[in-house]
Amino acid sequence: MTSTPHSATPTAAQRLVETLVANGVDRVFCVPGESYLAVLDALADVTDRIQVIACRNEAGAANMAEAYGKLTGKPGICMVTRGPGATHASIGVHTAHQDSTPMILFVGQVALADRGRGAFQEVDYRQVFGGLAKWATEIESADRTVEIVERAFATALQGRMGPVVIALPEDILTADGGPAPRRAVEPAKAALDPAFAQAVAERLGQAERPLLILGGSGWSQAAADAIAVWSEKLGIPVALSFRRKDLIDNDRSNYAGDLGLGPNPRLIQRVKDADLIVAIGARLGENPTQGYSLFDRAEIADRLIHIHPGAEELGRVWPTLMSATADNSLAALALAQTQPIRSWPDLAAQAHADFEAFIEPVSVTGDVNMSQVIRHLGEVLPADAILTNGAGNYAAWLHRFHKHHTKGTQLAPTSGAMGYGYPAALAAKSVHPEREVICVAGDGEYLMTGQELATAVQYGLNVVVVIVDNGTYGTIRMHQERDYPHRVIATDLKNPDFVAYARAFGAFGIRCETTEAFPAALAAARAAGEPAVIHLLTSPEDIAPGRTLSQLRGG
Known part of the structure; x- marks a missing residue:
């Protein structure tokens, strides 16, 4: 492995990475950007201790970091470039805030010398993230790098946990980084009297x-x-x-x-x-x-x-x-x-x-009974299997009918973020490659971050995703039919062949159209030895457990 020669005096970028190592960081989720190349270069020196997982969209990277924080209790680390990179990643920061999850987002920034000029992709991160994060700041003095990063760890972990955002001006990163970290941050915790x-x-x-x-x-x-x-x-x-x-x-x-x-x-x-x-x-x-x-x-x-x-x-x-x-x-x-x-x-x-x-299976009108599908998952998966989901009516079936037996087996956003489930599953599999990880995703929800299937294939993260395809944005359709019956607009979806989609990425794909066919489809996906997609076609009529569209519209 070759890298750019470093000066005898560690730079701010190197001190930043040293602080991550000192605090036990073992992986970074990112989309690379020229604004923080110096940090990426410093990470190249510690690949034996920190795995860098390059994602296909900053939203995916941020969701992975949030899920890592939720699963491990340690701050999930995400790195993105300035401007569009940061705003894409804001969804993960919002989820971390709503879900009380420790997370640190590092954002590349324009040089200090150019700040305030409306430079290329310039953003005031204190303003943008001030209401989303516990603390949003910018390193303005290279010799305070360790101080600020250590404070970020303490802030993310102390009191009600949450996210921190740190902007990294690119000229700061190559300057003298100041004193080294001495030890890991030990968060203060209040005991009960x-x-x-x-x-x-x-x-x-x-x-x-x-x-x-x-x-x-x-x-x-x-x-x-x-x-x-x-x-x-x-x-x-x-x-x-x-x-x-x-x-x-x-x-x-x-x-x-x-x-x-x-x-x-x-x-x-x-x-x-x-x-x-x-x-x-x-x-x-x-x-x-x-x-x-x-x-x-x-x-x-x-x-x-x-x-x-x-x-x-x-x-x-x-x-x-x-x-x-x-x-x-x-x-x-x-x-x-x-x-x-x-x-x-x-x-x-x-x-x-x-x-x-309440968790006994219910009857449905279509050929796939999601209550029985979820019941089957619980019957065949080990107790430590991790299940993930994003937002959508499909998740109601999972939450109602699946029993959890072990802590750290549910990754789901209390923020109601669509697109969360699949990146969360990849983060979980990277942390626990020995455990089974199943993502249950809606058709509309999955395609918000489904391109991270490429990340799964690249890093061998053999997650099974069950795509529940009812051809609609189900939650919105449910409310639409209830409040404005027979006036459907903007909630119908034209979906791809998700089996072909999976195969195009080099993953396993299988189609399932009945409750009876699901056990075999799941068994094949679990045995595939590669990332797997189950395309599960369901009826939009069965919009939620015990509720149909006809009932909602009074028909």
């Missing part, structure tokens, strides 16, 4: 119908297991927040289901009936609270205990009985050490029975 944990236990001892809601990011396996075992022993029903369904084993005897889009009506009623709700990590935003209608501000303050790592989230929407700022894992571990004076086994049993009843 033992007196607060005891007060929660005392409140639980007085409750007749308690409910535990878990959500958010940054959970350790030990903490998730501890709170699951503790709550199951006591018989406290546990609900998981929107797209956090893998936090505890869904087969636990006290698992009540997840609060998201199309939730179990019995779970919604259980939340309303609860006389004490203990929420850890969940922000209790729009989707988990069903458009902010699940709680009543006039009475929720008498029954909500809210624990969250970000102080700014406490009292943001809902008044509380008690609240505390604490790391999710540390809070869960502290609470799991308490011993309330009573238990609720009957409550837990009924909650789990309601969940089991």
Whole structure:
């Protein structure tokens, strides 16, 4: 391997890469650009420690970095060029912000000497990303490179996790980089006051119908297991927040289901009936609270205990009985050490029975029953298989009918980002090549980042994607038929032959048109030994579980 000779004094670009190495970064997702060539050159010296995965679009690269952060708990690293590169990547930053995911986006920038002139592809990144990221900044002094990058790691990881954006002026990158990093950043984490944990236990001892809601990011396996075992022993029903369904084993005897889009009506009623709700990590935003209608501000303050790592989230929407700022894992571990004076086994049993009843397959009008397709996935995949998806009505089938048994098996955007699922699957496969990774994607959703199939083939990321093709933008079509029946516009899709599409990239492709044919198609895709596409044709009439287009339009 050859590279450009380096000066005796490390440059800012080299110091940046040294800081990544010091903080345990093992892969970078990027689309290369001339504005940060010096950083790419510095990465060429550490390919034994950092894998550089070149993507086909910055949106794909940013989604991969976000998924990496969500899966590992470490900041996902994305590098893109200035202007259009950065704005393409903004979708991943938005998802990281909404999903509380640690991520750092490095963006090439015009030279400091040219800033403010409207130079080629010039953007003020502090303004553009100021509302999307936890911190958006620009390195303006080369000798502060390590300081700023270390602060980025701390900012991404501390409190409510999230994304950081750092602009890299190209003339700064080749200047003297200043002092070297000394050690990895150790993020500060707030523990739960033992007196607060005891007060929660005392409140639980007085409750007749308690409910535990878990959500958010940054959970350790030990903490998730501890709170699951503790709550199951006591018989406290546990609900998981929107797209956090893998936090505890869904087969636990006290698992009540997840609060998201199309939730179990019995779970919604259980939340309303609860006389004490203990929420850890969940922000209790729009989707988990069903458009902010699940709680009543006039009475929720008498029954909500809210624990969250970000102080700014406490009292943001809902008044509380008690609240505390604490790391999710540390809070869960502290609470799991308490011993309330009573238990609720009957409550837990009924909650789990309601969940089991809700995930029984439903009938459909077409030849493919997605509830049975998803049930089959759960029957044949190993417990540690990772499932990913983006946004769309097709995802409702996955979220409702698939059981998660292991933490780190669900990658899905709470931001509702289309195009997320396939890049997320590739990131997951790069981190865990030994595990099976299945992406379930809608036809409209897949083609937003489907070109990353080339990335999958290039790097041997043998992910299986099930493309659910109903020829429509399903979620919008559903709302359209409900609000403006018989006036369909802009939601029909003309799709390619996805089998031919896959083969054109050098991947495996197979077509499936019935429920009965799916097991064989899945088996063939899993055994292909290369990236695989299952083109699953479904009826648009079966727009969502238990709902048809005819019903929506009143027909």
